[in-house]
Amino acid sequence: MNDLLRAAAERASRYLEELDARCVSVSPESLARLTELDVPLPDTPTAPADVIRMLDDVGSGATVATAGGRYFGFVTGGVLPATLAANWLAGAWDQNAASAVMSPIGFAIEEITQGWLVDVLSLPGEANVAFVTGATMANFSGLAAARHAILQKRGWDVGAQGLFDAPPVTVVVGEEVHVSLLKALGLLGLGRERVVRVPVDEQGRMRADELPQLPASTIVCIQAGNVNTGAFDPAEEICARAHEAGAWVHVDGAFGLWAAAAPERSHLARGFANADSWALDGHKWLNVPYDSGIAICRDAEPLRAAMTVSAPYLVRNTEPAPRHNTPEMSRRARSVEIWAALLSLGRSGLAELIERTCRHAARFAKGLTEAGYEVLNEVVINQVLVSFGDAETTHRVITRLQQDGTCWCGGTIWQGHVAMRISVSSWATTDADVDRSLAAMLRIAAEENAR
Numbered sequence: 375m376n377d378l379l380r381a382a383a384e385r386a387s388r389y390l391e392e393l394d395a396r397c398v399s400v401s402p403e404s405l406a407r408l409t410e411l412d413v414p415l416p417d418t419p420t421a422p423a424d425v426i427r428m429l430d431d432v433g434s435g436a437t438v439a440t441a442g443g444r445y446f447g448f449v450t451g452g453v454l455p456a457t458l459a460a461n462w463l464a465g466a467w468d469q470n471a472a473s474a475v476m477s478p479i480g481f482a483i484e485e486i487t488q489g490w491l492v493d494v495l496s497l498p499g500e501a502n503v504a505f506v507t508g509a510t511m512a513n514f515s516g517l518a519a520a521r522h523a524i525l526q527k528r529g530w531d532v533g534a535q536g537l538f539d540a541p542p543v544t545v546v547v548g549e550e551v552h553v554s555l556l557k558a559l560g561l562l563g564l565g566r567e568r569v570v571r572v573p574v575d576e577q578g579r580m581r582a583d584e585l586p587q588l589p590a591s592t593i594v595c596i597q598a599g600n601v602n603t604g605a606f607d608p609a610e611e612i613c614a615r616a617h618e619a620g621a622w623v624h625v626d627g628a629f630g631l632w633a634a635a636a637p638e639r640s641h642l643a644r645g646f647a648n649a650d651s652w653a654l655d656g657h658k659w660l661n662v663p664y665d666s667g668i669a670i671c672r673d674a675e676p677l678r679a680a681m682t683v684s685a686p687y688l689v690r691n692t693e694p695a696p697r698h699n700t701p702e703m704s705r706r707a708r709s710v711e712i713w714a715a716l717l718s719l720g721r722s723g724l725a726e727l728i729e730r731t732c733r734h735a736a737r738f739a740k741g742l743t744e745a746g747y748e749v750l751n752e753v754v755i756n757q758v759l760v761s762f763g764d765a766e767t768t769h770r771v772i773t774r775l776q777q778d779g780t781c782w783c784g785g786t787i788w789q790g791h792v793a794m795r796i797s798v799s800s801w802a803t804t805d806a807d808v809d810r811s812l813a814a815m816l817r818i819a820a821e822e823n824a825r
């Protein structure tokens with residue numbers, strides 16, 4: 375075991391060391407080598423050392439260099455050193471964080487991390503936290519709590535009775551709602567399309583003045599950090615309107631809500647603490663390894679009621695246990711990496727991570743604008759949308775940039791305009807990475823515009 379783990383650690387260290395020098399995307403040669411893994415399931419064992427050698431020799435080259443400093447696709451964080459090391463140690467522990475009796479350390483770290491999170495995000499101190507796989511499941515969990523609470527007020531136990539014959543629930547979303555939230559609504563029987571869509575402004579912010587009359591049995595879903603522009607819905611106004619009507623407000627804050635932890639950006643998150651439930655990712659802006667999401671609820675009871683299970687073999691149902699708050703029962707101790715991130719960064723380090731990545735985004739926007747290209751959004755946090763001319767030209771620049779391999783950016787369509795998306799979410803991105811990437815973008819864009 376000892377030699378095997380040392381060898382794996384050495385390979386992992388070498389992988390990270392070589393990351394800066396290699397192409398961010400996967401080379402055709404590395405892609406072709408993947409067929410080497412496609413062998414028939416062997417009848418006899420393979421030595422663990424050979425398993426790891428094969429994984430590294432063939433697999434490492436076929437990874438996208440998202441752990442490096444020049445990957446700007448989707449919204450993708452890297453891995454902070456302390457979080458990767460904590461992940462390795464916790465892997466050796468192999469704890470099941472379902473309950474305190476199965477893992478005292480898993481339970482203790484969840485309790486501590488929960489307190490740190492609501493503190494650093496300026497959310498209500500009594501809020502209840504569930505550590506899940508990502509913002510999709512965090513949205514699911516927050517909305518499950520909302521569904522329970524809204525229907526309970528009407529005398530309906532949705533967990534026991536289901537949704538057939540239940541009183542109707544109205545779900546309000548912005549026109550710019552993230553697809554994962556709609557997916558969560560579908561899973562919960564609330565319907566992906568059975569929603570009231572509220573118009574948005576030119577940055578994608580829900581227009582509070584366009585909110586319809588809200589029946590009491592309503593869930594209003596707002597957003598902290600639009601996946602394209604990074605914009606924040608006007609939470610203060612919407613929460614006030616919703617709560618006046620007796621509605622529940624759920625926040626999809628997958629990456630954007632982390633702005634609350636940076637003093638210079640926290641004004642953007644104003645009013646979001648007035649909501650009833652929140653969903654965040656750990657694996658995006660907090661830079662912890664996949665997969666990691668966080669659901670937070672103002673009141674403990676609706677989340678617990680939606681998720682709890684009990685059986686004679688599960689000890690006492692009153693025992694404190696994370697499984698009462700999560701969709702999963704058995705679960706790795708995934709709060710360990712979030713704990714390690716927050717401890718290693720501290721309040722100031724987290725604020726600086728958020729600020730630094732936002733500054734990098736602003737530098738991209740400035741460099742692109744100065745070169746004559748149109749930045750389509752107000753760069754309020756870490757997201758930049760840029761057009762390199764007509765749709766065709768922008769598409770070609772994106773494709774060539776991805777092939778070039780200096781950095782990686784994806785495309786999108788923003789309010790009818792084809793754009794390249796730059797999301798600076800990694801702790802590892804340096805000023806030099808921004809310079810190198812910007813130079814590649816400008817070189818390729820100039821060539822494509824000269825064609």
Ligand SMILES: *Cc1c(COP(=O)(O)O)cnc(C)c1O
Pocket residue numbers: 449507508509510511552554555599600601626627628629655667
């Ligand atoms: C990424 C993202 C999600 C989905 O998160 P996963 O971690 O992929 O499940 C939801 N909402 C927003 C705004 C996002 O950026």
